[in-house]
Amino acid sequence: MAELPLYVPDITISDVSAVLLGIQVPLVALASRIVPRWLRNWALGVGFIGIFLSANAFVLSKMQTGFRILSTDVATLDFKTAGMIFALAVGLNAIGLILGKPAKEPTETPESTEP
Numbered sequence: 676m677a678e679l680p681l682y683v684p685d686i687t688i689s690d691v692s693a694v695l696l697g698i699q700v701p702l703v704a705l706a707s708r709i710v711p712r713w714l715r716n717w718a719l720g721v722g723f724i725g726i727f728l729s730a731n732a733f734v735l736s737k738m739q740t741g742f743r744i745l746s747t748d749v750a751t752l753d754f755k756t757a758g759m760i761f762a763l764a765v766g767l768n769a770i771g772l773i774l775g776k777p778a779k780e781p782t783e784t785p786e787s788t789e790p
Contacts, residue, residue, distance in 0.1 A: 685736040685746045688754045692733035695761050699725050706768050710775030718767040725764045728757035 703722035709715035732753040739750060 681751070682746045682748065683751045683754055685740045685744075685750065688732055688736035688746065688750055689740065692729050692736065692754060692757065695729040695757060696726065696733060699729060699761060699764060702764060702768055706764075706771065708775075709768070709771030711771060714767065714771040714774065718764065718771050721760060721767055722764045725757060725760040728753060728760055732757050 699722060703719060703726065706715060706718035706722055709718055732750060735750045735753060736746070739746060
């Protein structure tokens with residue numbers, strides 16, 4: 676598995692955090708369609724936490740860029756945590772949507788109804 680360096684540049688954090696936010700907001704909306712209630716609650720909770728962490732990393736990196744401060748360890752840690760929570764949210768949504776899919780019932784064809 677690849678490791679991120681100790682300090683990630685703020686421009687990278689800003690760009691990737693914006694993409695994470697753009698994907699995670701519709702992902703939370705999609706999580707409301709998960710049928711098992713306990714899994715839906717987990718997916719929504721993790722999704723909202725991911726949105727807050729991504730927004731925090733985005734705002735913090737934009738502020739540091741505006742003040743011409745190099746990336747601090749707090750911004751990098753927030754960014755790494757937001758990425759891990761994003762991956763968890765995607766996984767929970769995928770599992771929930773797959774588990775909630777109704778089983779296909781056999782359809783009757785004209786050949787199967789003839790005596």
